[in-house]
Amino acid sequence: MKLSYIRNIGLSALFALLTFSSALGATINVKSELPIGDVTARLEAAIEKAGARVFTKVDFQQGVKSVGKDIRPTTVLIFGSPKIGADAFAIGQTIGLYLPLRVLAYEDASGQVWLSYPDPADAALEHGIPVDHPAIQAMQGALKKLTMAASGNSKGN
Numbered sequence: 001m002k003l004s005y006i007r008n009i010g011l012s013a014l015f016a017l018l019t020f021s022s023a024l025g026a027t028i029n030v031k032s033e034l035p036i037g038d039v040t041a042r043l044e045a046a047i048e049k050a051g052a053r054v055f056t057k058v059d060f061q062q063g064v065k066s067v068g069k070d071i072r073p074t075t076v077l078i079f080g081s082p083k084i085g086a087d088a089f090a091i092g093q094t095i096g097l098y099l100p101l102r103v104l105a106y107e108d109a110s111g112q113v114w115l116s117y118p119d120p121a122d123a124a125l126e127h128g129i130p131v132d133h134p135a136i137q138a139m140q141g142a143l144k145k146l147t148m149a150a151s152g153n154s155k156g157n
Helices: 003-020 036-049 060-065 082-091 093-097 120-126 134-151
Strands: 027-032 053-059 074-080 101-107 113-118
Touching (some): 036 053, 060 074, 074 082, 113 120, 113 134
Antiparallel strands (some): 027 113, 101 113
16 A cells, blocks of 8 residues: 555544544534635635644545545645643643644535534533633634635625
8 A cells, every 4th residue: 555545544534533523513614716726725824824733634635536536626624723722621631532623625516615614612512611711712713714814705604
């Protein structure tokens, strides 16, 4: 097996683990009129400009090509900043099942580009952290700001 194939499987497993804890929670969807490549690049740039770190970028379309399949463009960026997460960890360490934050950028069957992410408030409740805790509000604010910057619109959905 090629090392890149093994890496893709590992990253897919990481993504599955990260999404498991919030699978039943609310998903925020932000529409974009920009091409998927631009949206993904803008998201990565916005994350870095905000002082957070992109830990990994998982390109699912590229990953499935390694097994002879094809899907529409679908990429997840996994990122974070200890400045935001540290206070949440102090209250409920199991929030680590939800963090780092992530945003999924994809093109749907009609060609519409979307940015989607789970609402941090859902994870907070599950892990014993008050929804109005400053760390949770900071996560919500950061995700909204980053997806708005990447989508190229200021209204959201």
